[in-house]
Amino acid sequence: MGVSAKEVTVIGAGLCGSLIAIMLKRRGLGVSLLERCADPRTSTAIAGRSINLALSTRGIRALQNAGIFSNVEPLLMPMRGRLIHAEDGTTELQPYGQTKEEQIHSVSRAELNRILIDTAHVDCGIRIRFQQEAIDYDGSGCNLHMLDLVERCNYELHARPIIAADGAGSAIRRSLSSAAATEAAIGATESILPHGYKELSIPAGPGGRHQLDPGALHIWPRGGFMLIALPNPGGDFTLTLFLPNDGKESFSTLTTAAEVTTFFGRYFADVMPLIPDLTKSFLGNPLGILGTVRCRHWHNGGKLLLIGDAAHAIVPFHGQGMNLAFEDCVLLDRIVCDGSGDWAEAFAGFEKQQLDNANAIADMALENYVEMRDTVRDPKFKLRKELSFELERRLPGRFIPRYSMVMFHDEIPYAVAQARGALQQELLDELMQNAGNLAEIDIDAAEVLVRERLPRLRS
Numbered sequence: 001m002g003v004s005a006k007e008v009t010v011i012g013a014g015l016c017g018s019l020i021a022i023m024l025k026r027r028g029l030g031v032s033l034l035e036r037c038a039d040p041r042t043s044t045a046i047a048g049r050s051i052n053l054a055l056s057t058r059g060i061r062a063l064q065n066a067g068i069f070s071n072v073e074p075l076l077m078p079m080r081g082r083l084i085h086a087e088d089g090t091t092e093l094q095p096y097g098q099t100k101e102e103q104i105h106s107v108s109r110a111e112l113n114r115i116l117i118d119t120a121h122v123d124c125g126i127r128i129r130f131q132q133e134a135i136d137y138d139g140s141g142c143n144l145h146m147l148d149l150v151e152r153c154n155y156e157l158h159a160r161p162i163i164a165a166d167g168a169g170s171a172i173r174r175s176l177s178s179a180a181a182t183e184a185a186i187g188a189t190e191s192i193l194p195h196g197y198k199e200l201s202i203p204a205g206p207g208g209r210h211q212l213d214p215g216a217l218h219i220w221p222r223g224g225f226m227l228i229a230l231p232n233p234g235g236d237f238t239l240t241l242f243l244p245n246d247g248k249e250s251f252s253t254l255t256t257a258a259e260v261t262t263f264f265g266r267y268f269a270d271v272m273p274l275i276p277d278l279t280k281s282f283l284g285n286p287l288g289i290l291g292t293v294r295c296r297h298w299h300n301g302g303k304l305l306l307i308g309d310a311a312h313a314i315v316p317f318h319g320q321g322m323n324l325a326f327e328d329c330v331l332l333d334r335i336v337c338d339g340s341g342d343w344a345e346a347f348a349g350f351e352k353q354q355l356d357n358a359n360a361i362a363d364m365a366l367e368n369y370v371e372m373r374d375t376v377r378d379p380k381f382k383l384r385k386e387l388s389f390e391l392e393r394r395l396p397g398r399f400i401p402r403y404s405m406v407m408f409h410d411e412i413p414y415a416v417a418q419a420r421g422a423l424q425q426e427l428l429d430e431l432m433q434n435a436g437n438l439a440e441i442d443i444d445a446a447e448v449l450v451r452e453r454l455p456r457l458r459s
Helices: 015-026 057-065 069-075 109-123 171-177 257-267 278-284 321-338 343-373 379-394 402-408 414-432 443-453
Strands: 007-011 030-035 053-055 077-079 081-085 091-095 104-107 127-130 132-138 143-148 153-158 162-164 189-202 217-221 226-231 237-244 288-294 304-306
Touching (some): 015 030, 030 132, 053 321, 057 069, 077 226, 132 162, 132 171, 171 304, 217 343, 321 343, 343 414, 379 443, 402 414, 414 443
Parallel strands (some): 030 127
Antiparallel strands (some): 132 143, 189 237, 189 288
């Protein structure tokens, strides 16, 4: 162990906080874990707040590294591509990749969190204190101002180092952001998307069967908004409507049962009969917020480190928020194990390696929203995908579609995928300029052009 302190306090027992606690405990560190919410193993998830997550290669690798993946695997529903539902009721499958291994997996956030917490508590012996809310952080004294939600009393907790995994609305990040001290000036910004989301569900059909294809992520793209559906092992689907908060077609205009019924009948007529109690669920479920968190710095010397959504929350449209957070855990665990310095050096090294990657996937996630709700309907999008796959088949290791680099190649950093993707986009646009289909493109000439302009990828 290359760090000086042998005890670490983790704030937040969500997916990221639980995983890093497990990893550090297995390295021989003493770990204290505090969580604002009640124990999810004995409580029910809040209705409308349990967005399914997309587990891809980066997240799977992290769970394998922690020795947990075998426990999680039964929860997974593999999805081989996007099944696009047009307004006329026709559908089209757009594969994510070219091999059977290139698929993503739908997983319940709540069930995954229960497994991680159970592993931390039962298998690793970590004491987890639930309903303990971090209110504020005093960096100069390394004091956390806490609220015990059971006893309804405030108390101070002196701890160093602290790993803050308290989510996108992190009170610790916000207290650091308002700190006057130069070393604590992390330069955090929170950008809220003018779109929100509501969650619904499609129950299992007769005999527990899925009422839609369970091997795909379903998308109803409608230009400025979309509905998506992810399968669950029990035969049901989790539906999420992403829609502007204000405007002609927006959440602000869907406030009555009649308005909801008319809206779904117009835009999602094929799926509407599969959603029981549509209006009651829609009007009763909460409206979720979508936002991006960026920071100039993630650490306060060796005293505290922000990690996961607390450091870099992103919108969910690339399915990488959890995967990025899990990648954080793998990187920090490796730095702590291999480092020869103290916590300040470890935290600074973590930030140096991961900050650009977090910013890159934040950008790509925002771009992917436009793609999912609109661009997937464009014939040029389909041609670009066909050409990308053909070049990947001919030039493996030199041309990899950006989506594949992000989802299926954890050895390629997000920042590299973003930069490389921009170069490839320029090439594809050039090659497709006067083509309406793949047969009209000189693939041999395209291959030569790729070899000239793109060096082989290196991890």
